Amino acid sequence: MVAFVLAAAMLCGQGARADILGRQPVGPQPTLNFFGAPGLMDMPSAEVMPDGEFSTILSHFGGMTRNTLSFQITPRLSGSFRYSATQDLNLAGFSTYFDRSFDLRYQLLEQRQGSWLPSVAVGLQDFVGTGILAGEYIVASRSFGETLTVTGGVGWGRLGSYNSIGAPFSATRPAFVPGDPGGEIAYDQWFRGQAALFGGIEWQPTDRLGLMLEYSSDAYSLETASGVLDRRSPWNVGVSYQVNPSLRLGAYYMYGSEVGVNLAFSFNPRRPLSPMNHQPNPGPIALRPDRAENPDLWTADWVADPTARPALGERLAEALADEGQELVAYNLGPHDAEIRIDNTRYIAVAQALGRAARVMAEFLPPSIETFHITLVDEGLAISTLTVRRSDLEALEQEPDAVEALHSVVGLTAATPTREADLVAGLYPRFDWSLRPYTRSSYFDPDNPILMNIGARLRGSYEVRPGWRVDGALTYRLAGNLDQARTSASALPPVRTSGPLYNRNDGVAIETLTFSHARSLGNDFYGRVTAGYLERMYGGVSAELLWRPVGSQLAFGGEVNYAMQRDFDSGFGFRDYDVVTGHLSAYYDMGDGYHVQVDAGRYLAGDWGATLSIDREFRNGWSVGAFMTLTDVSAQQFGEGSFDKGIRFTIPVSWFTGQPSQQTLGSTIRPITRDGGARLDVPGRLYDRVRDGHLGNLDDQWAQVWR
Amino acid sequence: MKRSIGAGLCLLVLSACGQAVSDDPFVTAVNSIRGGLFNRDTGGGAAFTATRDSLRESGITNPVMITRVPARDIAVGLIDYQRNRGVTVWRSTDGATISTAGGVLLNTRGFGTDLHSLESAPVEAALLSGGPAEYSRVFRAIDGEGALQRARLFCQLAPVGPERIDVLGRAYDTRHFRETCTADGTDGPLFENDYWRGPDGTIWKSRQWAGPELGYLELERVIN
Structure with a gap:
């Protein structure tokens, strides 16, 4: 999936960064460093990427490979997820x-x-992992x-390990423990222990070319001790080149001994x-x-x-189709x-409504003056x-x-569809599709990417x-x-x-459900589903679900009785069953930010809550x-200490320019464990209902005439 | 890149044309002279080859707007298709349209990254008054995310002088006006439009900006 995005971007480059009047932003964009953060080479800077920028950074030097996904979450806040490998470190087995x-x-x-004031940023590096890369910094x-950009900062942890200037806040910092389950938010070590200064300059004589010199405060103690890296100098030099608006390449001479490369x-x-x-x-x-001229055409x-x-x-049916x-x-x-229409083409419901x-x-006939269109x-x-x-x-x-049309239309919650209004002969309806599928697993130490x-x-x-x-039936054709x-x-x-469900070769019953969903009036919606809900349960x-049509807030409740299915994905069940369910609150914060809290009982019988922000x-x-x-302890949970991850969805139309509701997406967990695991129920109400509600319609309203 | 998108669009539109099997007399009439009326570049540069005679023989009595989009290598005859409250919608066989009000371009549809809208009323008024004028126009566009964006443009209209122009073999005595528009935060003009206005106020010919992607449209109004 990620590979597909990368390939597409490499082939096409990407649309210019011009504004609506065709004006290009002034100056070159920041360089992404070896950690996928705006910066120099190994050190960060206080620059930010354009809001919403989604970057993939592949970097390698001295036996160390870091693959990072970075996202500029807000104009000032950014986050990264990284998968790194250090050859021959011989750590924790x-x-x-x-x-x-x-x-x-x-x-x-x-x-x-x-x-005259510079930009200033504060950063936490590796703040919930095992902590091998952990470091904090304040940088200007x-x-x-x-x-020309000049950067200087002070770092702690890894970034405070070379030529330290003392410990300004606290002398004690918990040591990195190899083999520790990790994953706990390491607030007890932030900005503690030895600190050191770092800095550098970047000169970008053209919009494409960058030349960098930096002084690194990372001693690479662990790596030099195990012979991974021969660190002879704190100085790094490098050159980077912006191939197209999407792709930036860099080549560096690192620590007086290693050549490094970076693709962003x-x-x-x-x-x-x-x-x-x-x-x-x-x-x-x-x-x-x-x-006035044709009164007879206007009669009813x-x-x-x-x-x-x-x-x-x-x-109507033909033209709408x-x-x-x-x-x-x-x-x-x-x-x-x-x-009453079911939109099968446009991501923007406003566009579907406008076309309808x-x-x-x-x-x-001309006598009809008022149109009601129900989604x-x-x-x-x-x-x-x-x-x-x-x-x-x-x-x-x-x-x-x-804007003018927006101010004269009205949106209300729909009443249930009347039997008498149904298109004759439409029900019962049968529909089918046959498509390829992929299923993948990441971060297995032997095989970082496994796929069927x-x-x-x-x-x-x-x-x-x-x-x-x-x-849905699946049949595996190839894979590992x-x-x-x-x-x-x-x-x-x-x-x-989960992996045991990937070991059968025959036809698998992925899902088989009977369901009913309906509007219950007074802004309530209900659903019942029974059967083989997901691959494992x-x-x-x-x-x-309660959600008024113009509301930013919604509440929901779900209760499930789940039995674990046999590994062969047939009709049978294993000897494990659980009552699970959640109370959920959903809030559309506006400006594209959405937050959801689900509190309740998870599949392993544990009680707790999930916070999601998109x-x-x-x-x-x-x-x-x-x-x-x-309520599962970090020890019981195992590696990672608690369940967490990132997820993204990319509409296919973003690549092709052709209207389509198809999306590509992935949920990436650093590790999948049994604590905090939620049942996957198909057809959950919230996204379906919200899609046709006012907030979403307003966001996409510009498409109404398209 | 721009070029390949243009070519893709071209292919797409042409294939759409091929499927336009319709009993709509409008489409039939236009199809009969499509070779001359509907041209997109096939390598040698687009040219509009229909003549007043060929239009007449095809039974096209509605006004035609010859529309050239140099940035897209398009030269196409759009036919007066609809009047809606002072706005004329000009349409091609494949459904691409431009809208004008008093000869001033308001929007385009079906040309790729279209001109969403550019306010026309202030220019119409200035052209009618005939003298130098200063006014503002609101430019609207839908950005890559799908949001409506607005920008206010500051414009000046100035007469250039009388000019005799030729539109498809017919000569008109006109006055030439030039409009210069700027936007906040941009050095120099964003665009310069030219209008050739007849004594009765008809804009017989113009060169008008249609957004950063389409660039300038060259318009000539043909009345048989």
């Missing part, structure tokens, strides 16, 4: 030592034009003109690889004939013709019309947009058409709107995922037994992180 680590950086002060950088790929959700293509162009909205006499409604319904909108139900009155409104304007997701009616036809006609060619590929056959049978049977190792656990092996699940972009990108703390 591994000849090559693999390690996962997280960083956070915050820019306290930003250099302003006309001010100042740019002179557009080409940067993307930004706001800079799609291909500009969005809106073909077929919807065309201008069909205008009704002038009423057509209502009396019994063939009129079915004929209009058929034409061309727009990727499935007509589920409709109700045509003399002056009002409602259609144009289709209505094209086919419906339906797999039979669950979510929200109804009401728009006056004369507003559509009057505003389309206005320069402020987007195969075919997945999906089928669904919808008896009535919202009453469904869904299933069966080599993934299981590890011992002090808890019931609710997730550590079957059982029964019930969910209740940054969401209007075009469907999201990048987030989550952590779960339960």
Whole structure:
């Protein structure tokens, strides 16, 4: 997945960083260092990447490889996740030592034009890992003109290990313990122990070329002791080159003995690889004939013709299908019309609604003035947009058409779909698809990436709107995922037994569920699901969600009875069952930030809570992180101490420029253990409901005329 | 890169054209002279080859807007398709449109990264008054993330002088106006538009900016 993104970016480069008027930002972008942070080579700087920048950094020197994913979470806050390998370190029983680590950086002060103050940043490196790379720093950088940046800072931990100046805050710092489960937030060591000064300069004579000189405060004590690195000098020099807006290459001479290389790929959700293509162009909205000149065309006499409604319904269904909108139900009155559609094409619901409104304007008799368009997701009616036809006609060619239309439409929670309105002959519906799938596992010490590929056959049978049977069969064609190792656990092996499910060769029943979801009125939505819920568990699940259509806040509750399935992914169950469930609070913070808290009982019977924070972009990108703390102790949990990870979603349309709801995504956990493990239930309500609600519609409203 | 996107768009639009099997008389009429009316670059540079006679023979009586997009190697005849409250929508066979108000470009649709909208009313008023004028126009665009962005442009319109121009073999006596627009934070003008206005106020010819991606559109209005 990540490889695919990288390959795409290397081939295409990425859209320029210009603003809407085509103006390029002034000056070169910051260089990413060996830790994937803005900086020099091994040392950080106080610079920041553009907001939302998502970078992958591959770096290698002296037997040490660091692969880092970095994300500029807010304009000032950034975070990194790193997978590093040190050859021949011979630590904790591994000849090559693999390690996962997280960083956070915050820019306290930003250099302003006309001010002498530099930018200042504070950073925590490897703050929840085993701590082999742990270090903290406060650093200042100042740019002179557009080409020269001078950086100086003070570091602790690893960054305070060479030529220390003493311990300003506390003399005692817990030592790095090889083989420690790690993963605990190491606040007891931050900014403690010996500190040292570091610094350097970067000269960027052109927008592409950078020359760097730095003085490193990292003594590489552990690595020099085990002969991995021969550290002869604190000085590093290097050159970096920006190949295209996405790719920056660097080559360095490190510590007087080693050559280092660095490849940094940067993307930004706001800079799609291909500009969005809106073909077929919807065309201008069909205008009704002038009423004064053609009064007979405006009568509602057509209502009396019994063939009129079915004929209009058929034409609507056909034209909506061309727009990727499935007509589920409709109700045509003399002056009002409602259609219920399932959007299968556009990520932006506003675009689906806008296109549906144009289709209505094209086919419906002039007497119909009010359009109601209800969004339906797999039979669950979510929200109804009401728009006056004369507003559509009057505003389309206005320069402020987007804003003006927004102020005259209304959005309400949808009522359940009436039986009488259903498109004749649509139910029961059967649908299927056959697609390739991949499944992967990361960070196995022997095989950092294991992957299976195969075919997945999906089928669904919808008896009535919202009453469904869904299933998926998978067949593995190739892969090495069966080599993934299981590890011992002090808890019931609710997730550590996962690799055992990858060892069968035949057809696997991935899911097979019966479900019903519906709106319960008063902003409540409900769902029940029974069957083989996920690869490892079957059982029964019930969910209740409260979310008003214009609300930023939602609450939900879910209770499940889950039984662990047999390893062969057939119909059988193992001898482990648990009642699990959560109370959830969801809050849309605005500006693309979303937070969720789930508190309850997890699969191993442990009690606790999960905090998830995501940054969401209007075009469907999201990048987030989550952590779960339960009553399982770090010792019982094992390596990593508690469950945590990062996740991201990238819409396929961002690569192709073609409208599609398909996304690529991944959840990356440094390690999968049994504590804080949640059941995966298909069809959870929140995302389905929120998609059609006001906040989301507002965010994507600019697409309404596209 | 820009070039390849243009070529891709071109292929896409042409294939869409091929599927336009329709009984719409508009489409039929346009298709009959598509060779001359609808040209996108195939290597030798796009050219608009239809003549007033070929338009007449095809039964096209509506006004036509010859639209050239040098940045995309497009030369296409767009036909007066719809009037909506003072705005004229000009449309090609494949559904690409531009909208003008009083001859001033308002938006484009279907040209790739389109001009979302550029306020036209202040220019219309200034062109009608005929003298030098200063005003502002709001430029709107949808950014890469899908958000609407606005920028206020500060413009000056100045008469250049009388000019006799030729539009598809017919001569017009016009006055030439030049509009210069700047944006905050940019040195020098963002764009310079040219308008050739007839005595009755009709803009027979113009060269107008359509955003950073499309660059300038060259427009010529043909009335048979």
